[in-house]
Amino acid sequence: MSSPHSGHDPFIRYRGFLLLQEVNKTWLVRPERSPMNFLPFRIANSSVEDVKKKVDRLLLQENQFKQAA
Secondary structure, eight states, rough: BBBBTTTOOOOOETTEEEEEEEEOEEEEEEEEESSSSOOOEEOOSSSSSHHHHHHHHHHHHHHHHHOOO
């Protein structure tokens, strides 16, 4: 894990997203770069592994949508 500056919660970089665990144990998931293909979203009461699985599913759905178009 890394932290952009002291005083902020650590974050995890994963497949182009930043995973930030908040004080209330929810996760804020936001794209690392612009332009954003996805809007930031939150996942409540999950482990980091569950959050990564959600990101994987999201990217898989995006890939399937692009192939269908």
